[in-house]
Amino acid sequence: MAPLLEARGLSRSFGHVRALDDASFDIEAGEVVALIGDNGAGKSTLVKALTGNLPVDSGELYFEGAPVTIHSPHQASEMGMEVVYQDLALAPHLNPVQNMFLGREIPRKGLLGSLGFMDEKKMRATAEAGFAELGGTVRSFTAPVGAMSGGQRQQIAIVRAISWADKIVFLDEPTAALGVVQTRNVLDTIKRVRDKGIAVVLISHSMPHVLQVADRIQVMRLGTRVATMPAEGTTVEQLVGAMTGALDSQTVKRKENAS
Amino acid sequence: MSVITPPGQAPDQQAVIEPPARQSYLRRAANLQSVWILGVLVVIIAAFSAAAGTKFLSTSNFSLISQNIAVWAVLGVGMTFVIITSGIDLSIGSVLVFSSVIAAKIMESVGGDGWSTAAAGIGGALASGIAWGALNGFLIAKAKIPPLIVTLGALSVALGLAQVLTGGIDIRSVPESLTDFNTYIKILGIPALPFVALIVLIIGGIVLHKTKFGRYTYAVGSNELGARRVGINVDRHLILVYALSGACAGLGAVLALAQFGTTTIAGQSLTNLNVIAAVVIGGTSIFGGEGSIFGTVVGLFIPAVLQAGFVIVGVEAFWQGVAVGSVLVAAVYVDQSRRAAALRGSSRPSFLALLGAKKAKEPAR
Ligand SMILES: Nc1ncnc2c1ncn2[C@@H]1O[C@H](COP(=O)(O)OP(=O)(O)OP(=O)(O)O)[C@@H](O)[C@H]1O
Ligand SMILES: [Mg+2]
Numbered sequence: 001m002a003p004l005l006e007a008r009g010l011s012r013s014f015g016h017v018r019a020l021d022d023a024s025f026d027i028e029a030g031e032v033v034a035l036i037g038d039n040g041a042g043k044s045t046l047v048k049a050l051t052g053n054l055p056v057d058s059g060e061l062y063f064e065g066a067p068v069t070i071h072s073p074h075q076a077s078e079m080g081m082e083v084v085y086q087d088l089a090l091a092p093h094l095n096p097v098q099n100m101f102l103g104r105e106i107p108r109k110g111l112l113g114s115l116g117f118m119d120e121k122k123m124r125a126t127a128e129a130g131f132a133e134l135g136g137t138v139r140s141f142t143a144p145v146g147a148m149s150g151g152q153r154q155q156i157a158i159v160r161a162i163s164w165a166d167k168i169v170f171l172d173e174p175t176a177a178l179g180v181v182q183t184r185n186v187l188d189t190i191k192r193v194r195d196k197g198i199a200v201v202l203i204s205h206s207m208p209h210v211l212q213v214a215d216r217i218q219v220m221r222l223g224t225r226v227a228t229m230p231a232e233g234t235t236v237e238q239l240v241g242a243m244t245g246a247l248d249s250q251t252v253k254r255k256e257n258a259s
Numbered sequence: 260m261s262v263i264t265p266p267g268q269a270p271d272q273q274a275v276i277e278p279p280a281r282q283s284y285l286r287r288a289a290n291l292q293s294v295w296i297l298g299v300l301v302v303i304i305a306a307f308s309a310a311a312g313t314k315f316l317s318t319s320n321f322s323l324i325s326q327n328i329a330v331w332a333v334l335g336v337g338m339t340f341v342i343i344t345s346g347i348d349l350s351i352g353s354v355l356v357f358s359s360v361i362a363a364k365i366m367e368s369v370g371g372d373g374w375s376t377a378a379a380g381i382g383g384a385l386a387s388g389i390a391w392g393a394l395n396g397f398l399i400a401k402a403k404i405p406p407l408i409v410t411l412g413a414l415s416v417a418l419g420l421a422q423v424l425t426g427g428i429d430i431r432s433v434p435e436s437l438t439d440f441n442t443y444i445k446i447l448g449i450p451a452l453p454f455v456a457l458i459v460l461i462i463g464g465i466v467l468h469k470t471k472f473g474r475y476t477y478a479v480g481s482n483e484l485g486a487r488r489v490g491i492n493v494d495r496h497l498i499l500v501y502a503l504s505g506a507c508a509g510l511g512a513v514l515a516l517a518q519f520g521t522t523t524i525a526g527q528s529l530t531n532l533n534v535i536a537a538v539v540i541g542g543t544s545i546f547g548g549e550g551s552i553f554g555t556v557v558g559l560f561i562p563a564v565l566q567a568g569f570v571i572v573g574v575e576a577f578w579q580g581v582a583v584g585s586v587l588v589a590a591v592y593v594d595q596s597r598r599a600a601a602l603r604g605s606s607r608p609s610f611l612a613l614l615g616a617k618k619a620k621e622p623a624r
Contacts, residue, residue: 053488074490089488091481093548094474102478103489105471116470146481 002065004029004199005081005168010049010059011223019045020056021223027168032190032200034210034231037220037243043203044086046220047170051083052076074103080167084157084174086203092146096138097127099145100160130159134189150177158186168199175209187213207236219243293542293554296590300557300564307568315571325453328563330355330518332456333511334534335555336463337392337504342538343467344500345480345547346399346406350413351508352530354391357417358384358512359522363430372435380437380516385509391417392505396498414531421524431521441517452514459510464552476500480547536583537562540590561586 003026012020019042027033035043048054050061052070061068063079070076073083083089090099101123107113124141131138138152145153154177161169171190175183190200190213204210210217211231219227219242227242240246307315314320334351341348362380369376391413398409444451467473475496478486487493515523541558543550562583569576 072490073488077490083488085488089482089485091478091485091548093477093481098474098477102474102486103491105474107471116466116472118469118471118474 002062003027004064005050006062007050008060010046010056012045012049012054012056018223020049023220023224025050025218025225027199027201029199030194030197031216032194032202032214034214034217035201035203035220036210036217036239041220042223043220044172047083047172047201047203051081051170077164080165081170082161082165083170084161084172086172088153088157090145090153090157093144095142096145096156097124097141099156100127100130100163104164130163134159134185151179151182154178155182162189162193165198168201169193170201172203173205175204175206207239211236221245293551293557295593296540296542296554297557299586300561303561303564303568307572311571315568320567322450324563324567326450328559329452329456330511330514331534331537332556332559333459333507333514334530335537335559336459336552337507338534338538339543339550339552339555340467340476340500341504342543342545343476343480343547343550344497347410347535348395348501348504349407349410349531350391350395350417351504351534352527353414353417354388354505354508355512355515355530356522356524356527357391357421358387358509359516360421360424360430361387362512362516363433363522364424366434367430367432374436376434377437381513384512385506388505388509388512389502390505392502393498395505396501399501400494400497425524427524429522429524433516433520437517438520452518455514460552460556467552477548533562536587540587542594544594
């Protein structure tokens with residue numbers, strides 16, 4: 001069966017910087033793929049290129065086996081893909097509920113709904129249920145999110161993404177600002193989302209977390225995928241080696257064994 | 260704010276201390292500006308009442324005040340939307356003039372003093388206002404020219420074209436149905452113009468605070484990229500918001516014709532600044548993302564009440580400018596320090612932070 005989403009040979013330059021250099025990527029339904037690499041390796045750029053946030057100079061994208069071009073993040077979300085961006089895409093002046101439903105407001109029934117009136121009660125109830133499921137520390141649903149802590153904001157962005165995605169969730173360093181308990185909740189949530197058959201792409205600099213939740217790990221260096229390895233049986237040392245290039249020959253071997 | 264660790268004792272590694280909820284604080288801080296400014300208005304009214312008594316507190320005085328701000332209130336609704344998107348519309352005064360010239364020309368050529376004549380003029384004024392606004396919005400959203408520049412250009416062009424159309428001479432042929440509407444009609448005890456303004460304010464408030472259109476207005480001003488990412492058609496929304504501002508200017512043109520019985524070609528050069536001042540005094544942030552129609556109403560009353568009060572108390576009206584300018588700068592200062600406090604994560608309202616900052620400078624012991 002064809003992968004759920006596959007990218008072949010994506011390239012993208014910013015001036016002299018080749019942020020993506022013939023990068024490939026693939027993920028199956030119900031799989032957690034971790035994307036790792038040093039700062040500036042091109043992870044965020046790859047996610048943006050996969051989700052309609054960034055046009056590429058060359059390369060192809062296949063969704064459920066068919067070639068696609070994704071022109072906008074909106075198109076990506078209509079295809080069932082949601083992103084938690086590294087630079088959080090929340091509106092700081094709006095509250096968590098308003099943010100969660102931004103662009104997807106539930107209309108009131110009848111004439112008022114067609115005039116653009118919103119069902120605030122229903123949106124709030126749905127949002128609260130979503131936050132309860134994540135076990136988050138977001139307690140106020142009426143305060144603007146700009147006034148909340150970085151971790152609380154991150155939780156809001158995560159809840160928003162997993163509530164809407166039905167094919168793939170991209171999480172770009174979702175636990176970077178989170179406390180111990182919240183991080184564990186997010187990792188548990190990732191597994192729960194995966195068990196529902198939704199694929200998860202996780203970018204993280206924390207190797208233990210990566211090994212804990214990922215099924216497969218793709219390593220990026222200098223804008224390209226340098227290794228793919230199963231999480232099982234891989235050690236932190238091997239991951240770090242692949243990221244820095246110290247273990248190139250070994251990773252290639254592992255890759256051959258894996259395929 | 261601070262987590263106090265007793266000296267000589269390492270923070271407990273095991274315990275996970277979750278940040279306390281500070282919603283109630285922040286909610287209040289978020290509303291502070293319009294509440295604070297309402298307090299200022301109440302103080303001003305109280306002061307003039309103490310000084311002039313019933314002469315100031317009379318119905319006729321407040322009826323006059325509301326008459327004076329009716330046109331600005333209508334413009335203020337559109338301006339509030341525009342400023343919440345973090346834009347600005349400098350062209351409203353000129354668009355008002357242009358629209359009133361169009362309306363007057365249409366009514367002149369139709370002839371007569373009846374309501375059908377007026378209706379033709381009203382239609383013309385609204386169409387002209389919407390066209391100018393949509394043009395502004397198009398240049399801002401699609402050509403990516405900053406709002407300040409686009410609307411500054413429109414200010415100049417619209418006024419210039421109005422002068423070309425009239426040779427610079429005001430048109431005085433306004434049908435009686437329109438001027439009588441202003442002079443004689445009262446609805447629910449409120450003079451006609453303020454009543455129309457009130458209706459526009461209420462509709463504007465409902466649209467801004469209760470509908471998707473309003474929600475997207477805040478979202479665009481708060482985080483434009485975020486709004487685009489969730490699929491909001493930001494360009495279209497901006498065009499609609501500026502068109503709304505233009506429509507308000509068109510309606511304002513009709514009200515001004517009814518009020519003065521003539522076009523006011525030379526009389527609107529400061530209208531844009533007065534309306535912007537009212538909106539900003541009312542707590543709508545020029546950085547976008549926050550604001551309210553209620554705040555704009557309060558912001559409109561402050562200069563108007565000051566003016567009326569100064570006249571009654573016998574202070575030279577020139578002082579009004581001094582007072583309004585000071586309130587404007589103070590209001591924006593408070594707004595800004597409140598934002599800075601929010602960025603630092605402080606839950607302390609800025610107004611108090613001002614006093615607190617002085618205290619903090621004193622040596623601790
Ligand atoms: N909009 C942009 N303009 C210019 N250069 C960019 C842009 N976006 C990314 N780059 C460059 O592309 C390279 C890859 O950046 P990217 O953000 O994808 O790295 P990353 O792997 O996500 O790193 P990090 O772990 O720090 O998040 C960097 O060298 C960066 O400077
Ligand atoms: Mg990144």
